Amino acid sequence: MKIKAKIANRQLAFILFMMRxxxxxxxxxxxxxxxxxxxxxxxxxxxxxxxxxxxxxxSALGVRYPDQTLVQYGAKLVSSWPAKVIxxxxxxxxxxxxxxDVRIYGEMLxxxxxxxxxxxxxxxxxxxxxxxxxxxxxEVIARVAGALFPVFLLMLTLxxxxxxxxxxxxxxxxxxxxxxxxxxxxxxxxxxxxxxMLVLTIxxxxxxxxxxxxxxxxxxxxxxxxxxxxxxxxxxxxxxxxQANRSxxxxxxxxxxxxxxxxxxxxxxxxxxAWGFGLFVGIATALYCLAQGLAQVLGxxxxxxxxxxxATIQTVFSVQAYKDVFELLSFFKPxxxxxxxxxxxxxxxxxxxxxxxxxxxxxxxxxx
Amino acid sequence: MVISDxxxxxxxxxxxNLDANxxxxxxxxxxxxxxxxxxxxxxxxxxxxxxxxxxxLVREDSIKAIQRVILVDSLKLGLExxxxxxxxxxxxxxxxxxxxxxxxxxxxQLCENLSAGHKILLLTGVAKALDCGVEGYQTRAIEExxxxxxxxxxxxxxxxxIRTNTAMIRRRLKTPNLWxxxxxxxxxxxxxxxxxxxxxxxxxxxxxxxxxxxxxIDIDGILESGYIExxxxxxxxxxxxxxxxxxxxxxxxAGLLEGRIAVFTEGTPFVLLAPINLWELLQxxxxxxxxxxxxxxxxxxxIFAYWSSILLPGVYVAIVNFHHEFLPTELxxxxxxxxxxxxxxxxxxxxxxxxxxxxxxxxGIRLPQAxxxxxxxxxxxxxxxxxxxxxxxxxxxxxxxxxxxxxxxxVPAFDxxxxxxxxxxxxxxxxxxxxxxxxxxxxxxxxxxxxxxxxFGTPYFVPMGPLVVADWGDVFIRTxxxxxxxxxxxxxxxxxxxxxxxxxxxxxxxxEDGDYENKS
Numbered sequence: 001m002k003i004k005a006k007i008a009n010r011q012l013a014f015i016l017f018m019m020r021x022x023x024x025x026x027x028x029x030x031x032x033x034x035x036x037x038x039x040x041x042x043x044x045x046x047x048x049x050x051x052x053x054x055x056x057x058x059s060a061l062g063v064r065y066p067d068q069t070l071v072q073y074g075a076k077l078v079s080s081w082p083a084k085v086i087x088x089x090x091x092x093x094x095x096x097x098x099x100x101d102v103r104i105y106g107e108m109l110x111x112x113x114x115x116x117x118x119x120x121x122x123x124x125x126x127x128x129x130x131x132x133x134x135x136x137x138x139e140v141i142a143r144v145a146g147a148l149f150p151v152f153l154l155m156l157t158l159x160x161x162x163x164x165x166x167x168x169x170x171x172x173x174x175x176x177x178x179x180x181x182x183x184x185x186x187x188x189x190x191x192x193x194x195x196x197m198l199v200l201t202i203x204x205x206x207x208x209x210x211x212x213x214x215x216x217x218x219x220x221x222x223x224x225x226x227x228x229x230x231x232x233x234x235x236x237x238x239x240x241x242x243q244a245n246r247s248x249x250x251x252x253x254x255x256x257x258x259x260x261x262x263x264x265x266x267x268x269x270x271x272x273x274a275w276g277f278g279l280f281v282g283i284a285t286a287l288y289c290l291a292q293g294l295a296q297v298l299g300x301x302x303x304x305x306x307x308x309x310x311a312t313i314q315t316v317f318s319v320q321a322y323k324d325v326f327e328l329l330s331f332f333k334p335x336x337x338x339x340x341x342x343x344x345x346x347x348x349x350x351x352x353x354x355x356x357x358x359x360x361x362x363x364x365x366x367x368x
Numbered sequence: 369m370v371i372s373d374x375x376x377x378x379x380x381x382x383x384x385n386l387d388a389n390x391x392x393x394x395x396x397x398x399x400x401x402x403x404x405x406x407x408x409x410x411x412x413x414x415x416x417x418x419x420x421x422x423x424x425l426v427r428e429d430s431i432k433a434i435q436r437v438i439l440v441d442s443l444k445l446g447l448e449x450x451x452x453x454x455x456x457x458x459x460x461x462x463x464x465x466x467x468x469x470x471x472x473x474x475x476x477q478l479c480e481n482l483s484a485g486h487k488i489l490l491l492t493g494v495a496k497a498l499d500c501g502v503e504g505y506q507t508r509a510i511e512e513x514x515x516x517x518x519x520x521x522x523x524x525x526x527x528x529x530i531r532t533n534t535a536m537i538r539r540r541l542k543t544p545n546l547w548x549x550x551x552x553x554x555x556x557x558x559x560x561x562x563x564x565x566x567x568x569x570x571x572x573x574x575x576x577x578x579x580x581x582x583x584x585i586d587i588d589g590i591l592e593s594g595y596i597e598x599x600x601x602x603x604x605x606x607x608x609x610x611x612x613x614x615x616x617x618x619x620x621x622a623g624l625l626e627g628r629i630a631v632f633t634e635g636t637p638f639v640l641l642a643p644i645n646l647w648e649l650l651q652x653x654x655x656x657x658x659x660x661x662x663x664x665x666x667x668x669x670x671i672f673a674y675w676s677s678i679l680l681p682g683v684y685v686a687i688v689n690f691h692h693e694f695l696p697t698e699l700x701x702x703x704x705x706x707x708x709x710x711x712x713x714x715x716x717x718x719x720x721x722x723x724x725x726x727x728x729x730x731x732g733i734r735l736p737q738a739x740x741x742x743x744x745x746x747x748x749x750x751x752x753x754x755x756x757x758x759x760x761x762x763x764x765x766x767x768x769x770x771x772x773x774x775x776x777x778x779v780p781a782f783d784x785x786x787x788x789x790x791x792x793x794x795x796x797x798x799x800x801x802x803x804x805x806x807x808x809x810x811x812x813x814x815x816x817x818x819x820x821x822x823x824f825g826t827p828y829f830v831p832m833g834p835l836v837v838a839d840w841g842d843v844f845i846r847t848x849x850x851x852x853x854x855x856x857x858x859x860x861x862x863x864x865x866x867x868x869x870x871x872x873x874x875x876x877x878x879x880e881d882g883d884y885e886n887k888s
Contacts (some may be wrong), residue, residue: 005810008834010835011834011835014835046536083632109805112801113690113691113803113804113805114690114803114805117802117803121802122805125802125805125806125809126809128809128811132810132813133816136816136819136820140816140819140820142834143819143820143827143833143834143835144812144815144816144819144833146832146833146834147815147818147819147829147832147833147835148815149835150832151836156398221888254739269691269694269804273804273808274459276805276808276812277812280812298673
């Protein structure tokens with residue numbers, strides 16, 4: 001089955017930007033609670049380098065097969081059954097990341113806003129909206145992402161500019177007091193989360209210019225990394241690395257401290273809304289890729305019947321996978337998440353790259 | 369015989385026998401009271417014939433004029449005893465050519481024209497009928513459309529006569545490239561539908577699509593353009609109108625100039641314009657006539673008003689129910705104080721008041737104008753005041769409901785305004801049950817819906833989704849006319865250039881000789 005829908009590369013950039021930025025807002029504590037402390041913003045820059053490498057590993061292979069998804073070109077590279085296993089590994093990665101994303105959002109809402117609402121209500125609601133979008137197709141997701149993008153940017157800009165006067169640069173000093181190691185350690189987790197860009201393995205053939213996918217994705221990554229660096233500087237600058245360390249959602253705590261005038265205070269709804277919008281775009285895309293990929297693995301002609309069952313699985317997973325917010329946060333400790341993501345990569349992309357390289361050599365030899 | 373069989377019988381040819389033809393017609397019309405047959409015997413040979421009309425549709429003196437031509441003028445030609453066939457040719461070519469003549473040979477066409485007010489001439493020995501045209505009929509005068517008033521702009525509106533309506537467009541668009549195609553839809557009503565577009569500007573695929581959608585319609589009657597709209601729109605299961613319907617010729621002309629198509633329907637002043645997007649429904653014709661800066665402000669005000677008419681009550685209920693902390697302390701205390709003693713939960717309170725308002729609005733439309741104002745006094749003043757006095761509703765809720773109502777009335781397109789009033793209830797329930805999260809969820813679902821809608825193949829939510837920043841120039845701002853260099857990207861793609869650049873007016877500056885010179 002071929003993907004008939006087409007989206008502009010620009011639209012893919014919107015999707016990836018919102019996806020990455022949202023995770024940034026959500027995972028800020030991971031950056032700051034890691035050893036990097038006041039150098040968290042340096043860790044953010046390191047994250048960009050790490051995730052850019054990861055992105056290239058994911059998309060450079062796909063770009064060589066511009067009109068096929070990983071499921072399809074995988075079958076060409078390593079024959080049918082191994083390719084199916086590899087595809088399932090990637091799809092499971094998408095499922096785990098998307099479900100975890102929703103869980104973080106739900107935890108944040110429950111601690112901050114809807115204290116009495118059951119968690120499953122929030123995750124189910126969000127996943128339902130994403131499923132509706134995924135059912136409508138990638139074109140609609142891309143359009144929604146485009147429509148939300150200006151709103152998303154505006155909300156982030158507003159909440160960042162309003163706290164700017166409160167930043168104390170003293171909090172950011174001393175720079176690199178303990179050398180580079182803590183910085184690199186701090187960047188491991190957010191880099192690992194960049195595995196959500198595995199959606200590209202399915203999305204590249206849906207692009208108008210699939211050969212430029214890597215460039216597009218890199219721009220989106222650069223943009224979101226810039227936002228990440230800014231947010232880290234502002235948050236640590238206001239809260240200081242100590243307090244940023246102690247809070248579970250430091251960005252939220254920071255925005256909460258805004259009080260421009262008597263009337264404009266408590267505007268934490270802005271970033272929370274932005275977070276919700278970004279999360280929606282991220283999980284809708286993930287859900288679409290999951291359903292599309294699974295349909296191709298199973299040889300179905302339409303991915304739509306799979307969307308709602310997968311959404312149900314995702315909801316259950318998001319609620320059942322972690323006991324509470326602390327278990328959730330411990331999942332993001334570098335020594336847990338790094339092996340996790342590494343396993344996904346070793347089991348999926350590494351064999352494909354090896355097969356691709358061998359094939360390339362073999363074909364060239366055959367021609368000579 | 370049931371109606372479909374009777375309709376099928378129409379499909380017979382005329383015969384040479386005059387009496388047989390007349391009999392068939394009287395039988396078809398069942399000797400209706402208004403069917404009038406004026407028999408005559410013309411020429412030296414006394415050739416029998418008849419003029420058939422439906423009384424009331426034709427002026428008395430025009431029948432007399434035809435009779436005089438047949439009976440008197442034919443003798444002046446001085447021909448000796450022409451045969452019926454020759455006499456028929458004579459009538460057609462020399463005697464009646466200043467009438468709008470058509471030859472008919474079957475009863476289907478004959479009856480349709482007869483019912484439309486044409487005068488039909490039958491002659492013995494000729495298997496054809498001569499249609500002597502139609503004259504104007506009584507219509508409403510051209511007036512200003514009361515539902516779409518403007519501060520500045522033309523004051524004429526469409527009427528029920530389709531020819532007058534297309535003429536109004538012709539007069540505004542004096543190019544032969546304005547093409548008007550005609551269709552007859554409705555087995556029984558035989559309503560004329562016209563499809564207008566500017567050839568060369570409108571996408572041919574769009575025209576072909578509309579054409580095929582119009583031709584697909586098979587219905588017994590069309591009474592209003594609403595019938596057509598429901599048959600040809602993209603998504604019937606949505607609250608959002610996918611076509612503009614308007615009584616204003618200037619709006620239709622502006623649409624045609626941008627490469628859209630217009631559908632005229634006989635018997636209604638409402639003309640359809642497609643394809644459109646959501647934001648165009650939020651534009652009023654004034655926007656393009658008033659000063660650009662003012663129009664820009666008003667337009668954004670309207671967009672804001674539309675979205676707040678959807679969201680305001682829901683957000684209010686969500687905040688009062690779940691998120692007091694968002695309000696400054698004093699405001700929160702104030703609202704809590706006014707809610708003192710109100711026996712309902714805030715959701716129910718707002719729901720009741722909104723429903724009451726909806727009923728008032730509907731009652732106001734249906735009642736004659738004189739009583740309509742009485743209703744608004746009873747509703748707005750007495751009911752609201754009494755509800756607060758009795759402690760059944762809090763003043764804050766009344767303010768919210770009133771503000772929502774005002775906001776929704778700023779929307780120029782009535783059908784879009786109503787869509788907002790419907791969505792309001794959805795957001796009310798969402799906000800009242802899951803707070804701001806519910807509002808966000810609702811917004812996302814609404815956005816998905818809007819982004820998946822299409823109006824004749826063009827995305828409905830453009831230029832927001834898909835994001836086309838270049839087209840924002842005609843949505844959130846209204847650029848000056850000399851800067852509107854391009855037509856909207858998605859409909860006017862045949863020829864994007866609208867006008868050459870560099871037409872910005874500048875003051876003349878005085879040069880050394882003291883002459884004014886154009887600085888450029």
